[in-house]
Amino acid sequence: MSLRFGILGLLSEWEASGYDIKKEFDDLMSIFWHSHLSQIYPELNKLEKENLIRSKLIPQEGKPDKIIYTITESGKKELIKWLLAPTETPKLKDVFLMQTFFMDNISVEEVLFKLNAYKKERTQRVVKMKQIMSERLKSIKERDVMKARILMSSVVLKRGYEQELQYIKWCEDTIQLVESCKFLWEKSEGNRAPIVPFSAVEELFMNYFSDILEEEEKEIN
Amino acid sequence: MSLRFGILGLLSEWEASGYDIKKEFDDLMSIFWHSHLSQIYPELNKLEKENLIRSKLIPQEGKPDKIIYTITESGKKELIKWLLAPTETPKLKDVFLMQTFFMDNISVEEVLFKLNAYKKERTQRVVKMKQIMSERLKSIKERDVMKARILMSSVVLKRGYEQELQYIKWCEDTIQLVESCKFLWEKSEGNRAPIVPFSAVEELFMNYFSDILEEEEKEIN
DNA sequence: CGTGACATGTAAATCGTTACATGATTTC
DNA sequence: GAAATCATGTAACGATTTACATGTCACG
Numbered sequence: 001m002s003l004r005f006g007i008l009g010l011l012s013e014w015e016a017s018g019y020d021i022k023k024e025f026d027d028l029m030s031i032f033w034h035s036h037l038s039q040i041y042p043e044l045n046k047l048e049k050e051n052l053i054r055s056k057l058i059p060q061e062g063k064p065d066k067i068i069y070t071i072t073e074s075g076k077k078e079l080i081k082w083l084l085a086p087t088e089t090p091k092l093k094d095v096f097l098m099q100t101f102f103m104d105n106i107s108v109e110e111v112l113f114k115l116n117a118y119k120k121e122r123t124q125r126v127v128k129m130k131q132i133m134s135e136r137l138k139s140i141k142e143r144d145v146m147k148a149r150i151l152m153s154s155v156v157l158k159r160g161y162e163q164e165l166q167y168i169k170w171c172e173d174t175i176q177l178v179e180s181c182k183f184l185w186e187k188s189e190g191n192r193a194p195i196v197p198f199s200a201v202e203e204l205f206m207n208y209f210s211d212i213l214e215e216e217e218k219e220i221n
Numbered sequence: 222m223s224l225r226f227g228i229l230g231l232l233s234e235w236e237a238s239g240y241d242i243k244k245e246f247d248d249l250m251s252i253f254w255h256s257h258l259s260q261i262y263p264e265l266n267k268l269e270k271e272n273l274i275r276s277k278l279i280p281q282e283g284k285p286d287k288i289i290y291t292i293t294e295s296g297k298k299e300l301i302k303w304l305l306a307p308t309e310t311p312k313l314k315d316v317f318l319m320q321t322f323f324m325d326n327i328s329v330e331e332v333l334f335k336l337n338a339y340k341k342e343r344t345q346r347v348v349k350m351k352q353i354m355s356e357r358l359k360s361i362k363e364r365d366v367m368k369a370r371i372l373m374s375s376v377v378l379k380r381g382y383e384q385e386l387q388y389i390k391w392c393e394d395t396i397q398l399v400e401s402c403k404f405l406w407e408k409s410e411g412n413r414a415p416i417v418p419f420s421a422v423e424e425l426f427m428n429y430f431s432d433i434l435e436e437e438e439k440e441i442n
Numbered sequence: 443c444g445t446g447a448c449a450t451g452t453a454a455a456t457c458g459t460t461a462c463a464t465g466a467t468t469t470c
Numbered sequence: 471g472a473a474a475t476c477a478t479g480t481a482a483c484g485a486t487t488t489a490c491a492t493g494t495c496a497c498g
Binding site: 002012032082084093097104106110117118144148154162165166181184197201 | 226251308346362365368375380383384419421
């Protein structure tokens, strides 16, 4: 349901081909959505049948011809209707957190390896995002033009970036905690886990949670 | 592909029925996954056919009979194989960020309304999570037993919680920024947006980005 | 006597991914 | 000569959601 609005949103600013749209999804918009060409092309055809967009064939030399789409009045109305509709809180999906949840099934060394590897992957992502952000910032400064669209795309970029940074920090903190709780993975005779009282890790545990427990004082409303 | 491992992971600790599994998905595990009963039941049957889990019928009085599943050796092996496999960095989907990206199409008042409403919804979620967390913490303290599984579920909870807090803070910061950039939504004659030089918002803009720009100094690796 | 929790499913529809199909041009 | 980019699609499969179907018991 959201893909169509991603397309309509894009076409509300520029006209574009399916191939162009895919590139936007892979670039800036990758922070909040992604899609395959094999889903974009049929969706464009559907949108045109519903009169929300219109196409024109552009012959090209040296490259294959392309089909450029523009948004219609009715399409813009649909987009605005969607923008004003209340957003349901999203149901999260995070495969790495799921793996983490069940990591008592593998050895501590493997846990630490996984956490480090994932941190590395996230770091690579944040480096790429940083590049996108500084390039954008530079081009905004150069063109010296500010618009609502530029503002809103920038705040979205910020959200994506800070999300990454925080995930990396979480990896670091968690690696530290696991490192100091290694003994929880030890197996005594009979392949049974040793019984460890909570008090043995209470300080470490509370320290790890300190930044969110401090929030307790701040009022939430 | 992940649902099956969510089920196997759960069954690696306790035996459970489809109905029990659904409740876990709705509770703690909702931070990283969710699923409908209509998907869980067929998946359980598939897993049993593949010999990864085994079922037994438990007759009950006063309640309908239920089918309890236990994990097999082969199931546990599959789970561990998955836990050790490298995790692809997830492709994010966030409908609210997508809406935000295109909010130049609605009025500032509507933008601010949407941001406030979403902040409220996220806040409700964080309140619920807080309850879950303090209940868990209390019960861990009372039972005075620490295990790797408890540690790992706690770190996942923390991730979910801090993610929510940060989203709320982003809403607040963004509301402030939009508030001070209201004029970007103004329309002059001919329904055209006024041309605003970047310098007019540079200070606000840079201030909004300050926390992530400061990270520039810290080295990432 | 209605609602919600308990309990297990099937069917249909939609959404998303991977594989297949085609063909031109540019760059290494 | 191989790989990447440009350009548009179809087909098959897999994952997910929504609707349908059935029945018991507890609580107010």
